[in-house]
Amino acid sequence: MEDPMTHPHPAPGTPCWIELATLDERAAQTFYAALFGWSYHTKPDPATGSYTIASLDGVPVAGLYRVMPNQPPSWLLHLAVANVRSAVGWATSLGGTVLLDPVDIPGRGSIAHVRDPSGAICVLWEIPDDWAFGTDEPGMFSAADLNTWDGDAVDHFYPTMFGLHSHQVGYAPGIDYVEWRLDEPILYRNVMGDEYQNATPSHWLIYLGADPRRGADVLAEQAESLGGTVVLPPFDTGYGRAAVLADPSGARFAITDRSRPDPDWRAEVEDPYDD
Structure with missing residues (x-):
């Protein structure tokens, strides 16, 4: 794997970090360490009291911090921007809502929290020069789906904001799933259904x-044995075998074994809005 410290800055709209806001940081650390082999380094943080960097084989893979008891535990996606203040202006002009105005964090660049027109929250991050984020290996970030009720609203918001192309992927009747692409897919959008x-x-x-040597099925079983929950049992997709899990605090995430794509899973369909 390429040295993450030599990565160029990612293109705007690219996932560039993930954070776990958890009710019990110690339990979360134990859970993810057992599941993926993460190690941790915690340092003081003026906003949250402390902030923990999770690493795998020396590569940063995620941040963890504790939320107040009245806040839901969740994973939070960060998207790269060239200038966070300009990006916030774009977001609001496209119907988004700013939840946290741009903040400069010493040594960590600048961030803002935004709610898109459908209600989903993400972080816009103007990353620092020494940015590092491990991806596309077992135990690291692999992909992100936006599950929404309003496909039209977000299909306008994110592609316009980041210059992405929408590519409709149809794999079953009544399902609306889209890849948002630069040269390759960088984000995915799913319109939620009856499930x-x-x-x-x-x-x-x-x-x-998920490590292909173990697979999504074994990893899902292990997550359950560690106090997590299998929200959606392992299933096949055109991108790999996946499962949706929740950690002991209830924060939901998915796992995917990309070595096992189902070649019969999807059929490309024409998207009238794809330019």
């Missing part, structure tokens, strides 16, 4: 890589 409760808010679902 979701009506009260489910729009949200980003983060995928972490």
Whole structure:
């Protein structure tokens, strides 16, 4: 794997970090260390009291911090921007809502929290020069799905903001799934269907890589034995075998074994909005 310290800055809209906001940081550290082999380094943080960097084989893979008891535990996706203040202006002009105005964090660049027009929350991050983020290996970030009720709204918001192209992927009747692409897919969008409760808010679902030597099925079983929950048992997709899990605090995430794509899973369909 390429040395993450030599990565060029990612293109705007590219996932560049993930954070776990958890009710019990110690339990979360134990869970993810057992599941993926993560190690941790914690340092003081003025916003949250402390901030923990999770690493795998010396490569940073995620951040962890503790939230207040009245806040839901969740994984939070960060998207790269060239200038966070300009990006916030774009977001609001496209119907987004700023939840946290741009903040400069010493040594960590500048961030802002934004809610998109469908209600999903993400972080816009103007990353520092020494940015490092491990991806596309077991135990590291693999992909992110935006699960939403309003495909039209987000298909306008994110592609316009980041210059992405929408590529419709149809794999079953009544399912609306889109790749948002630069040269390759960088984000995915799914319109939620009957399998979701009506009260489910729009949200980003983060995928972490499953080691092919173990596979998604074994990893899901292990997560359950560690106090997690199997929200959606392992299933086949055109991108790999996946499962949706929740950690002991209830934060949901997915795992995917990309060595096992199902070649019969999807069929490309024409997207009238793809330019």
